[in-house]
Amino acid sequence: MKLCRFGPLDQETPGLIDDTGMLRSLKGILPDITVGHLSPEQLDALRAINPNTLPVVSEAPRYGIPFSGAGKYICIGLNYRDHAEEAGLPLPSEPIVFMKAISALTGPSDGILVPQHATKLDWEVELAVIIGTKASYVSPEKALEHVAGYCVANDISERSFQMQTSQWDKGKGCDTFGPLGPWLVTTDEIADPQALSMRLDVNGHRRQTGHTSNMIFDVRSIISHVSNYMTLMPGDIIATGTPAGVGMGIKPHPVYLEPGDVVELEIEGLGIQRQTVKANS
Incomplete structure (x- = not known):
């Protein structure tokens, strides 16, 4: 569904x-x-x-966040080997957990607003897990029982904010940095969250191509790990990491988003997002 x-x-x-x-x-x-x-x-x-x-909606409407009342927005860093390598960072021995501000959430095509003083605006296509039932100290074997469904997420990042004092949250939580959707696809339609292809294009140029089978820590392990440190509640979002191809990792010269750029991303079975980058007025 x-x-x-x-x-x-x-x-x-x-x-x-x-x-x-x-x-x-x-x-x-x-x-x-x-x-x-x-x-x-x-x-x-x-x-x-x-x-x-049910009535058919014939026009092409704006899509919003697929559900209201989201609680926590939890992110997992460096969860694809190729992304860790392009970032020049060691592979993590356990999931790297950080938070994204709920106020960053926006619809899948609402646009990306460049923050004031931003110079290194970047993209990250990610599989988002949406929690459906309370989860605390759950085992990996039971973890997926707590999932309502999955969404496409773009973990927009301002690298200059993120890296200047190693506070990732600063570079991840700006307004419009959390496009989510277009749909919440329930678990009955996604037999295996580790069997999904993903891609991201900037101005029609393919930047990221990945597959959830290449996660270092799979969805089960992530949910179990996070539930050992915080209780997961219905509506909590877990973004599970991004594959290689982010702007920061492009060699020899990184490429970052500028006003007017168009970002399009897709995960198999979960729909397509498309955002235009907008200057901060």
């Missing part, structure tokens, strides 16, 4: 994508898709709805 929210900012309507790829409105069924709808019971209730009974 592919759940979404569409419409003007702060006025989003709940919807789903049917088997033919058509957008259907859930407005007559529920007022919004919230973290309260991410439990297995609530998802089963939505799954029981016959999409053919």
Whole structure:
């Protein structure tokens, strides 16, 4: 099941994508898709709805964040061997955990705003895991039972902020640095989160090509690890790392985003994001 929210900012309507790829409105069924709808019971209730009974949305609307009320935004750094190598950093012995501000969240095509004083704006396509049920001290074997679904995430990063004092959060949490969606794809449609291809283009030029099978720490291990240090709650987001091809890693001269650039990214089965970089006015 592919759940979404569409419409003007702060006025989003709940919807789903049917088997033919058509957008259907859930407005007559529920007022919004919230973290309260991410439990297995609530998802089963939505799954029981016959999409053919729902109104078709014929126009091409703006997509918002796929659910409202997100809690924590947790990120995993250097989780692909090729990305760690391009960054010139040692492979981690355990997941590197940092946080992204919830205020950074934005829709998948809302645009990327260049922060004041930014000079090294970068991209990162990532698989985002959306937690559906409370998880604390869970084993890797039980970890996926706590997942509601998966999304495409772009972990936008301002490298000058991130690297100047080694405080990653500073370079990750700016406004618009968290495009998420277009859909929340539930686990019944993603049999194996380690079997997904991904790509990212800048101005039509392929910059990142990767596959979730190449993660150093797989999704099960990440959820288990994080749950040992903080309780995961419905609506928490875990971005699981990015493959090689970020702007910072381009040799011999790094390439960074500038106003007018267009970033397009996709993960197999999870949809496409497209953002235009905008100057800060």
